Amino acid sequence: MFAHVGGMLATGLAEVTSDPAALDSRGWWAVVVSYEGKITCARFEDVRPAPHPDGPWRPPGEWRSSLDRDEYLRGVERIRAAIADGVVYQANLCRVLSAPLPDGAGIAGLGARLARGNPGRYAMTARLPGMAVASASPELYLERAGRVVTSRPIKGTGRTEADLLPKDRSENVMIVDLVRNDLGRVAAVGSVTVPELLAAEEYPGLVHLVSTVRAELEPGAGWPELIDATFPPGSVTGTPKASALALLEALEPVPRGPYCGAVGWVDADRRRGALAVGIRTFWAEDGLLRFGTGAGITWGSDPLGEWDETELKAARLLEVASGER
Known part of the structure; x- marks a missing residue:
């Protein structure tokens, strides 16, 4: 069992719990939260600066998608119809790819290849009881330094900055408003x-629009209250969040798992931590390697363009997993 995140290697598993209150207790924790809300907090005794561990890796078999292109296009149209009816303003439609995982292919080997071929600002690789995750996430869900909390939602994607559309900017602003409201549920009044709003940032193979939202936790609020107020992350659900979640449950045929959940670390002793949105994320489950990709749908969405966005987001990482980078 191990976790590698933020340049730190954690070994010596001491405790595993599903209670987020542990993150306000003591010690250093690796954290994985599935989109469906299953929380795994693993406390490690030995945490030190170290390069990413390597290991054997073999390319997975043929990838299959939970939604094919025609099904995805129909899903986009259903979301646009829901927008026309006033049910939602935006919803993030996702699909999960899966491929057979060869014997001898370890998550450390995949994580090391991601670190070389598609490094993510909030990358994490972890093998914990019952799960194995390799994430190259570029998106900050929650960073905490004492009582100060920061979130950096991503919305808007193009191959270059010139490809970003007015639709991307309006979508980002909608999600920023949602994140502000979520944090406001546990923030000190007026904090x-x-x-930063609508900053264009370059990542391997694409450009994103990124905004920054910051708040100060109200007295008495900790990790349990913070996660409860903000999860699942707004950038991978939609607005209004409750309506978007119900709509997406009807449209997506399989669970998202760690994809669109949260991955990261918490140092309870120092009252610091950073959880990424679980995008650009692989996980091993039931003999399969899984990977999620999606796009935010607004009234201005072109269905084929949104499908192409899911392909763009997945392309480079699937190449890394297949040994092509």
């Missing part, structure tokens, strides 16, 4: 701010 929620937006220090």
Whole structure:
């Protein structure tokens, strides 16, 4: 069992719990939360700066998608119809790819290849009881330094900055408003701010629009209250969140698992931590390697363009997993 995140290697598993209150207790924790809300908190005794561990890796078999292109296009149209009816303003439609995982292919080997071929600002690789995850996430869900909390939602994707559309900017602003409201549920009055809005940032193979939302936790609030108020992350659900969640449950045929959940670390002793949105994320389950990809749908969405966005987001990472990078 191990976790590698933020340049730190954690070994010596001491405790595993599903209670997020543990993150306010003591010690260093690796954290994985599935989109469906299953929380795994693993406390490690030995945490030290170290390069990413390597290991054997073999390319997976043929990839299959939970939604094919025609099904995805129909899903986009159903979301647009729901927008026309006033049910939602935006919803993030996702699909899960799966491929047979060869014998001898370890998650450390995949994580090391991601670190070389598609490094993510909030990358994490972990093998914990009952799960194995390798994430190259570029998106910050929650960072905590004492009582100060920061979120950096991503919405808007193009091959280059010139490809970003007005639809991308309006979508980002909608999600920023949702994140502000979520954090406001556990923030000190008047402390929620937006220090940065609609910053174009380059990542391997694409460009994203990123905004920053910051707040100060109200007295008595800790990790359980913070996660309860903000999960699942707004950028991978939609707005209004409750309506978007219900709509997506009807449209997506398989669970998302760690994809669109949260992955990261918490140092309870130092009252610091950072959880990424579980995008650009592989996980091993039931002899299969799984990977999720999706796109935010608004009234201005072109269905084929949204499908192409899911392909763009997946392309480079699938190449890494297949040994092509």
